[in-house]
Amino acid sequence: MKMPSLTTVFESPLFHFVTRLRVSHKIWIGFGLLITLVMLVAGLSIHALNRAEQQMSRVVDVSQPAMLQAFAVTEALNRANGALGFYLLSKEPRDRDEYESMSKALDQGLKKLASLPVIANDASLRQRVAEIRKDVDRFLAYQPRMLELAVNDNKNFPGVGFSAREMAPLASAVQQNLGTMIDAERDEDATPERKALLEELAELRQLWMNELIANRAFIAFRGDRNVQNLRLYRDGFMDKVGKIKALGEDVLNFEQAEAIDNIDRIMREYFKLQDKLIAVHNSDKWRTDAWLLRSEIGPLVSRIKQ
Structure with a gap:
């Protein structure tokens, strides 16, 4: 695009109109333009803040509960797996109780996660949680066998x-x-x-x-x-x-x-x-329990946590 020459600018009606204005008028016009620019910037900022507030509200009201529940599921999985390892070594009732309790918490926590709106209304998230559900069910299915191996040496060894x-x-x-x-x-x-x-x-x-x-x-x-x-x-x-x-x-x-x-x-x-x-x-x-932990349960837990 060709730029106008200085001669063209100086000969334009707008230029002659501006040059005939008093200095006070020029100041007011400049001040008005400045006010208009400030209001425009302020309006854009307010719009951006409103949008950010809406996004933050979605995070707090929708995404944050799902994230916290996912953390709770991971915590229950870690504690259940850890308690299993301790029980296999110690044979202590408190470790067995912790394993059973955290296994129940894992199952219930995953059900709660799947029921949250952010999960239920998103097809990709629903599919991912369904995949996790399958792996968690496999993890929970080991419980009867592992509890038996802990007290039956003939089967464990x-x-x-x-x-x-x-x-x-x-x-x-x-x-x-x-x-x-x-x-x-x-x-x-x-x-x-x-x-x-x-x-x-x-x-x-x-x-x-x-x-x-x-x-x-x-x-x-x-x-x-x-x-x-x-x-x-x-x-x-x-x-x-x-x-x-x-x-x-x-x-x-x-x-x-x-x-x-x-x-x-x-x-x-x-x-x-x-x-x-x-x-x-x-x-x-x-040793069957150690082999199951190393070759089957361990990889399963890692896959769930991913």
């Missing part, structure tokens, strides 16, 4: 349950057969050969007791050293069984020969189960 259920009956059977072999020796003459056999049987029984003690130590402490002890006593016991079995009917009486055959058969089954125990009890799932 798969190795403990496996050992008690599968291995303990076989261990008792070996002990019974060892007792049978020793009792059967009472009817024999006290010859040097019989005394030597009795010493072998006593040593065999001690090796078996050492094996059982090592098995309990592995369940209690796990670790490579405990596995080595298990296999050390296992090898010693199997070697001794083979040595006694090789004596045959020339030394062993009928009851002893039958019992050593039983021991040989049972111990092989027992040691196969023991290898399974080692695999289970040395895995990441050796």
Whole structure:
């Protein structure tokens, strides 16, 4: 756009009109223009303040309750998850009560959040809260199982349950057969050969007791050293069984020969189960509650808090 020249400006009627005005008139006109400008700025400022007040009112009346309720839900989730961890370690009733109480608060708090107008009237927020609801329901669904694991070692520690259920009956059977072999020796003459056999049987029984003690130590402490002890006593016991079995009917009486055959058969089954125990009890799932917290509940809580 071409700017007007100075000559054109000076020759314009408006310029001639202004130049003919008195100085006092010019002052009043300037003052009037200034007042008009001030009023315009003030009007714009008032409009902006009114708009800001409306927005603030919406935050206070609508958005703030939703934000505070969301914080309350997060707080309940954190406290429920923390109380669960404490209860699994302490087994204290107060930690269990806190876990149950905060789980209820979490459920009720999320229901209240979903019912707020700012959530109910916004499709995207409704969808987000619905997704959180699904994850919270999954979190709450763990409660019965976690409470049971806290008081049931056989279920919480798969190795403990496996050992008690599968291995303990076989261990008792070996002990019974060892007792049978020793009792059967009472009817024999006290010859040097019989005394030597009795010493072998006593040593065999001690090796078996050492094996059982090592098995309990592995369940209690796990670790490579405990596995080595298990296999050390296992090898010693199997070697001794083979040595006694090789004596045959020339030394062993009928009851002893039958019992050593039983021991040989049972111990092989027992040691196969023991290898399974080692695999289970040395895995990441050796403690079920800790594995669930680490692999399932923990990621679920993190996803809810996001």
